[in-house]
Amino acid sequence: MVKSLLEQLPEIVARGRQQAERILESLEGRHRVSLQTREWVLPSRDSREADWIASANRQDLLGEKPAQVWANRLIYGDNLLAMAALLAGDExxxxxxxxxxxxxxxxxFDSKADYRTRIALPGVELEQRPTMIEQFAYSDTWMDGTASYLAMLTPRLIxxxxxxxxxxxxxxxxxxxxxxxVKAIADEIFGKDNFNTEVTWSYGTPSGGRAAGNKIVKAHEYLLWYAKQYGEHIYRKEYLPYSEKYLVERFTEVDENGRRYRTRERQKGYFERQxxxxxxxxxLSTVWTDVKQLYAYHLLKRKQEETGYDTQKPEALLERIIQTTTEPDSLILDFFGGSGTTAAVAEKLERRWITTDLGKPACMIMRKRLIDQGARPFLYQAIGDYQVEAAKSALGRSFRVGDLSSIVLSLYGARPLQPEDNPLRNLGATTAGGxxxxxxxxxxxxMTGVATLNKAIAQRDNLLGGWDKVVVLGWNFEPAIGESISALADDRLEVLVIPPDLLDRLKKKGNSIEKLRGQVRFSSLQYLTVYPIERQPSASVSPAEGEERQAREERLNVRLANYVLLSPEAINLDEANRKKLHEVMNREPLALIEYWAVDPDYDGEVFRSVWQDYRGNTAKDEGSWRVVAEAHFSVPYKAGERRVCVRVVDVFGFEAEVIQVLAQVQP
Known part of the structure; x- marks a missing residue:
């Protein structure tokens, strides 16, 4: 007989504790989860003519390593792994x-949520289903209905x-x-004595259009509040303005100075003025009726906040939560970042913040939103070794990388080489057409890069008498991999992407290597090209003083040339949407770019973006669905060569970059 959900709760909590304990025990190990910094974002909305003050401030920050100062963080990836990385820390x-x-x-908490993303391109709108990684995360969350949802949440709450x-x-x-x-589980984890309060957020007045159906219209949600140690927690008491009715009825008197007051009896025969x-x-009480959903806002106010994210919450709600429970410089975390309202409000209130999300569209929305509001510099990070963690989940904690390579070779249709020629168990062979x-x-x-490609070419030419061709299969790639492939100009080298959802698919019941063989597609990469970057000396003028500054500057002019998406088949689109995509790719390839940034002094490790542009940027006039194709900005003069890196992210979340080394210019 199937157990009721109430009967399953103890088992759900017990399994969640075991999962959390395994993570906590692994924090001291050599292979703990880490975070990879993808970008050190120094927000600069493209205004075409950035003034020298903003440029100088950004340049000062370029000299700082992000680790030397506190840096707020936007993290892409599974929030359970993000928590593990934050708990572990690093060097x-x-x-x-x-x-x-x-x-x-x-x-x-809506098990019927579609999670599809609508992508507007010039003249067309595409509907993209979730990436396979996102699909598996969502399906795991709701596989067994509410029980799966609670099983997902329990270790995270711990x-x-x-x-x-x-x-x-x-x-x-x-x-x-x-x-x-959720309250029953949170009571178990935090202790009932640490339950602070439950707030009912009544977010709007039901309209006639929402009254359809055979039940009362839903117009509220809940905030469950827990303290780590009740009584020690931060609580800043808030007050709401009196209603007009209350003022008219209570504050009925006016003194000789025109001040409104009321007289009330404190004790029998003793009166005072208020x-x-x-x-x-x-x-502030436990029922909030004065904060409305975004749809109830005045049109202008709504446009100032709206990001297009379906479940976006109003900033006023987060303002109240943050102001009530934190102090200036408090650290705030949001592990289901969505549209980025928590980070945006924390930024405005001068709190430190970290936010994460599993969806790439959400992370792109958050990054743009923070840049648009002129946020302090922040890190954009991803989960390090995500595939290793997924392999441990699919193959067991004792798995070895060689085991994983053998599986990939088998799915590609290659037979492994003999152990004496294949000590890492990552080499295989195919024979077709002689x-x-x-x-x-x-x-x-x-991160697969030029070093791996050179090694593969050397093995092709020398191992076992040589081969006609070499194919490199990679999980993660250096953003400049497209440029590296082009520079090698080797037609006997092919580089393909291992499907990122492969391990999740292996983990699903009923799937096996034999079943997946022939179904798994290894796709090619995308790449970016830019015109030769111009480096010119320039005079620097202070807008405040109207005088030429003594500090020397130079000007960089960057122009995008082309963006090629080589593997549209890897994107989760139906045939009609795929046809629309091909039309845009052929007609206007740069329209596929969602975001691009420039690092004028790339060190090969951390990409520090001092100039960014993105679709929907209100500081430019190229239209909502295009980025500008040129960047013109000034930076402090630098003697010697300058290594400039240009990085783009397309509307599907794929990244590519180009590096150009520029010769010195005379000031």
Missing amino acids: HTPSLRGKVDLIYIDPP LMRELLSDKGSLCIHIGMQVSHY YLDESKGVP RKTLVLVDSPNK
Whole structure:
């Protein structure tokens, strides 16, 4: 007999504790989860003519390593792995265990959610299904309905408690479908004595159009509030303005100076005056009716906040939560970042923040939103060794990289070489049409780049008497991989992408290597080209003083030439949408670019973007669905060569970059 959900709760909590304990035990190990910095973002909306002050400030920050100062973070990837990385810390950033004052989460609780992304391109709109990684995450969350959802949430709540400081709080934003079950689990994890309060957020007045159906219209959600240690937690009492009705009825008197007041009896026969201008207002209660959903905002106000993200919450809601539970410079985390409202509000209130999301569209929206509001510099990071963690989940914690390489070779249709010629178990061979092809599977621990390509070419030419061709299969790639392939100009070299969802597919019941063989497609890469970058000396003028500055400057002019998406088949589109995509690719390839940035002094390790542009940037006039194709900006003069890196992210989240080394110019 199938157990009821109430009967399953103890098992769900027990399994969640075991999962969390395994993660906590691994934090001291050699192979702990880490974060890879993809970009050190120094926000600069493209205004075409950035003034010298902004340029100088950004240049000062270029001299800093992000690890030397606190840096807010936007993290792409599974939030469970992000929590593990933040708890573990690394050589640059200490563990955040016990350092967080507020965690706000708004986990999706609609099992019927579609999660499709609508992508507007010039003249067409595409509908993209979730990436396979996202699909598996969502399907795992709802495989067994609410039980799966609670199983997903439980270990995460345990790790969140580890991150909270002794004065910290957790705010769970949840709907009525699962709020009672989530509260039961949170009571178990945090302790009932640490339950602070439940707030009912009544977000709008139901309209006639929403009254369809056979049940009362839903017009509220809940905020479940827990303290790490009740009584020690930060609580800043808030007051709301008196209603007009209350003022008319209570503050009925006016003194000789025109001040409104009321007289009230404190004790029998003892009266005092209460002046309106000295009154704080009505203490904040557990029912919030004054904060409305975005759709209820005035059109102009809504446009100022709206990002196009379906479940976006209004900034006023997060302002109240943050102001009530944190202090200036408190650290705030949001592990279901969505549209980035938590980070955006924390930034405005001068709090430190970290936000994460599994969806690339969400991360792109958040990055643009933060740049658009002129945020302080922040890191854009991804989960390091994601494929290794996925392999441990699919193949067991004792798996070896060689095991994974053998699986990939088998799925590609290659037979492994003999052990004496294949000590890493990552080389295989195929024979077709009389041509011998060597196949090399790169490690999931590495970013496949030019060093791997040179090694593959050397093995092709020398191993076992030589081969006609070599194919490199990689998991993760250096953004400049397209440029490296072009520079090698070797027609006997092919580089393909291992499907990022491969391990998730192997983990699913019923799937086997034999079943997947022939179904798995290895796709090619995308690449970017730019015109020769111009480096020119320029005079620097101070807008404040109207005088030429003594500091020397130079000007960089960057022009995009072309963007080629080589593997549209890897994008999760139906045939009609794929046809639309091909039309745009042929007609206007640069329209596929969602975001691009320039690092004028790329060190090969951390990409520091001092200039960015993105679709929808209100500082330019190229239209909502295009980026500008040129960047013109000034930077402090530098003696010697300049290594400029241009990086783009397309509308599907793929990245590519180009590096040009520029000769010195005379000031």
